[in-house]
Amino acid sequence: MDTRTRVIGPRLFSRLGFWLLVLAVLAVVSFPLVWMAASSLKPSEELFKTPPSVLPNAPTLTWYVEAFRDSAALRYSLNSLVIATATTLICVVLGTLGAYGLARFEYRGRKPIIVGVLLAYCIPPIMLMTPLYRLISGAGLNSTYVGVIVGHFTITFPFCLWLLISFFEKIPKEIEESASVDGASIFTIFFRIDLPLCMPGILSAGIMVFILSWNEYLLASVLVSSDTMKTLTVGLANYISSTEINWGVVMAIGTATTIPIIVLFTAVQKYFVEGLTAGSVKG
């Protein structure tokens, strides 16, 4: 018990104020998402009512049925799934190799490569858009999965490498050394020791790449001109740029696009937080 009882009053007040602040923050952060999800469940007469109610009085799935009965939205979802999955696999395989080679060994040329990865991480998609468009379209890969996958690989690979390097660095090198003394080759060490130890990190890096690719808009929009090859984000962006927006349908597709991403992220955020806070900026 605090002997200076006079501070209890202010402390209680500051606790209350603190939690009110937290509530306010939660409200602001959740508002866009809650509003989108709530709108997607409102029947037409509630959706276009002013002033609107926060939560739907008579929730309905009609917008979802309408959105995904139309084969275009399903096709976009499939395209996004294929592209994001392929990008993830390529990034994770090559990224794991690269990160291992950059994190675990000392040799000439290592530092310039790491600087190169850092620079690549800083190069934004808008700078790569024009040359990549010409190169990929010039190769006849416009409106193909391969074309978009190449584009997404370009912008996600440095991020993936960076995250993975931080995971590999966390494994104590003594483990490898004892294996090396026992005569194991670096391939054996990699596959038998580092890879299993890093699995959670590799998995979370993969999911982050999947999310980046799934959310990506700019490159996917310029690298695809045929409607059937559009990704979900590009298709949705087209819907909301038209003059007559079918609000219920776009809210339903938007919600369906976002929820899986939030679920995936929540599942791996622990490792992502560890990787990012250990690896990228330390000061």
Added chain:
Amino acid sequence: MRYPNPSATTRATLPATRDETDNRERRRRRELGLVLFVAPTVVFLVVFVLYPLLYNLWLSLTNARLLGTTPEFVGLENYLRLFTSSTFSRYLWNTVVWTVVSVALQMVVGLGLALLINRKNLAFGTALRTFLLIPYVVPAVALALVTKWVMNGDYGIVATGLQAMGLIDHRQSPLALPAYAMAVVILVNVWRSYPFPMLIYWAALKGIDAELYEAASVDGAGWWKSFWYITLPALKNTTIVLLVLRIVWTATYFDLIWMITGGGPAGSTTHLPIMIYQASFGTFQTGYAAAISVILGLILVAGVVFYVRQSLATNNTTR
């Protein structure tokens, strides 16, 4: 930094009993392995980063169009055209406003929330942190469509609210007003980009020695004094790195503004990335678009070089 780096001593720790040829064979195999591990990354850097950037530089010196015709060298024509165009300075200014205000706000919000989730014995601390990170992964298109919906002049909750307060005309959308449009896209951008600074600041806060605060508290320093004399100085390096990184990413960020306003109304939210996009895919002047992106790049290169040097000085991966 956390673990000693013994790789330099690895060879020395090999048992001395092994004979020379065996050692040489092992070294050769190790080098071969290294090449296999690192080669894809090097190929990536050359083919997907270095080459496109050089190609872009070359395009900026040509009259390349989006389709057809082989590009011809035209020297600095595209650059001259850019510097003499009436819109460049205006869009550059929009870029500055968008970048400076967005970055300043996201850093302040990020730091504030980092302090919040860093409180000791915070109930639901991990859940709160996870929740606050969610905007980081929300697709920009979802955010754009909600923004357009709440700003809808007829039914949007924010637009009708502003109308009821008499700030804008009946049935008007704030997105149709130059004075509001930039403010709206900046606020929405702050919503989606505060988690990164928050996370990095949070990690930095955890690294500050708790004894410093105890000592300050013993000396009678309150929260503000501790914050001003201990926390802020300790976050200086983090802040510099974050600032550069966020400025580069924000100044080149295209998706959100494009999907919410398309650069309008009347060019009031057009920044250089949208200018590049319109030159490339609106008027099909690839060479001109390339020149704008080179200029944007040059403006930011100073920042990136600075960021890399800072990272090399403070990052454990490079020692």
